[in-house]
Amino acid sequence: MLNSLEIRDVLIIDRLDLAFQPGLNVLTGETGAGKSILLDALGFVLGWRGRADIVRQGAAQGEVTAVFDLSPGHAARAVLEAAGIEAEDELILRRVNTADGRKTAWVNDRRVSGEVLRDLSDVLVELHGQHDDRGLLNPRGHRALLDQFGGLELGGLRAAWTARRVAEAALAEAEARIAAIRSEEEWLRHAVGELDKLNPEAGEEARLDAERRLMQGAARIREDIARAHAVLSQGAEPSIQDATRWLGAVSDKAEGRLDAPLAALERAMVELQEAQSGVEACLQALDFNPSALEACEERLFAIRALARKHGVLPDDLGPHADRLRARLETLDMGERGLIKLRQAVKDAAADYAARAGAMTAARLAAAARLDAAMAAELAPLKMERAVFRSVVTEAAPGPEGVDEVTFTVATNPGAPAGPLNKIASGGELSRFLLALKVCLTGGTPGLTMIFDEIDRGVGGATADAVGRRLAALASGAQVLVVTHSPQVAALGGHHWRVEKRVTDGLTLSTVVGLSPEERVEEIARMLAGDVISDAARAAARALLGP
DSSP states (O other), X not given: OEEEEEEEEETTEEEEEEEOOSEEEEEEEOTTSSHHHHHHHHHHHTTOXXXXXXXXXXXXXXXXXXXXXXXXXXXXXXXHHHTTOOOOSEEEEEEEEETTSOEEEEETTEEEOHHHHHHHHHHHEEEEOTTOTTOTXXXXXXXXXXXXXXXXXXXXXXXXXXXXXXXXXHHHHHHHHHHHHHXXXXXXXXXXXXXXXXXXXXXXXXXXXXHHHHHHHHHHHHHHHHHHHHHIIIIIHHHHHHHHHHHHHHGGGTTTTTHHHHHHHHHHHHHHHHHHHHHHHHHHHTOOOHHHHHHHHHHHHHHHHHHHHHTSOGGGHHHHHHHHHHHHHHHHHHHHHHHHHHHXXXXXXXXXXXXXXXXXXXXXXXXXXXXXXXXHHHGGGTOTTOEEEEEEEEEEEETXXXXXXXXXXXXXXXXXXXXXXXXXXXXXXXXXXXXHHHHHHXXXXXXXXXXXXXXXXOOHHHHHXXXXXXXXXXXTSEEEEEOOOHHHHHTOSEEEEEEEEEETTEEEEEEEEOOHHHHHHHHHHHHHOSSOOHHHHHHHHHHHOO
16 A cells, blocks of 8 residues: 655645545645646656656756555565565655656665566555556557456466477577588498598598608618628627637636626627617518508508598598488487477477467356356446456467467447447547556555546536546555546545645645535535635535535
8 A cells, every 4th residue: 555655846846745644545636736747656656667858957866755555465475575675564665756857766665677666666555547558549558458367377388388398409500500400411421431431530530641751761770770780790709709808717816807898798698689670670670672662651641631622630530431421310310309309399399388278268158257246246337337348369379379369349339340449539539548447456465556637528527427436445555546536536535635836936736635624615616616615615515425
């Protein structure tokens, strides 16, 4: 419930403090007195998009504060929790607009964005203005309104739609990928066959290059190595052996002077033998068939040519072949994968269709209930012969189902039905919208309902019927009504008059609460105009009742 509204320097209001009450609150006043300014100010603090130039002329900034009472289960508590704001029994919204256009907002002294204000607005206030900004006249919003009335949960249907779209996208992607591979299938099979036939190994190119260089140089160095091998094998070893034998025979008589030479000769024999073995091994390595060089060069050149052809390093030919082979396997196994993906699409489509069908049935049931509720609401509004229908027709599939919903009316028996804004007259439209508001928001606890001139275009008994329906609606809620109808104003539980005055050359608007006698005068003015007669006062007292 809206507990209070404080306005500072907004449009033609300098300072205004209003304390609203439960039940039916009516605001009246002369045309142009500033009744719509109150709604502009309330809309500003609730984050609604409205007038940009709201700061009163000459003021540095405009400020609006709204205080709401929150019941324990109020939907605003969930919005506050999502915004990271601790919920209390009292909710204070404050918003400031500086003269240069900067806007700043707070919720319970926590700075917030306009989006948080609008989220709170959705669960705090329901407004019907002269232009129906909540979309009752816009068929695009009728489905959401019917879903709201029916309490329909769309989470499962939306999830099914997403699953269907994901499955379809996966299938399309797989089909495109396989089609792309299939277009190069012949080249892939040739390339993989070529790579498999050569079967290059990592490091093989470097090894073949070294072998090739060795074999190319072998012919030039083998003759000198063989000559050295012959000298080592036939010359030095017998001489060292003879010297070792002779010195060993007399070493015991040389008093140790030959020990070192003998040890050196032994080491020389060992080194000589190692040298002979190494030279002999080199000769064997250089002893190759000329065809081996040709084979080495042929494979080396083949590896390098294949690497250039595929644009990779020689050592990457193996992994490259694996990648090409994997693409072929994708193609070969793709059809089996496509079968699974197609089945997934079929299953997702079936699940979506089942959920959409169930939603259609639920909407048809909700439409029947709404039509019955509207019939019950229209009768007290002197429109018992009018027919309201929620028409559910087929629409393109989407996240919210396969239904399109349109609210239609026929104002008289036998008259053709059509959209609200094209069939109903001004007075009829107001009553249809009031009935719709009652049906669509009557079950929302803690919601403040605001009606801006909902009674326009009606008078007499019809205006009285509208006022009585508003009063009945306000019996369990808070309703604020801006009205020019004395019949509606007389039924209010709390009455404020919006006044305009000129002070020091400045036009200012204010709101005053009316006493019982002041109410008589105000309603008499609404009945008679500028000159209030005793008859008008008597009529006002009659409207107000005992």
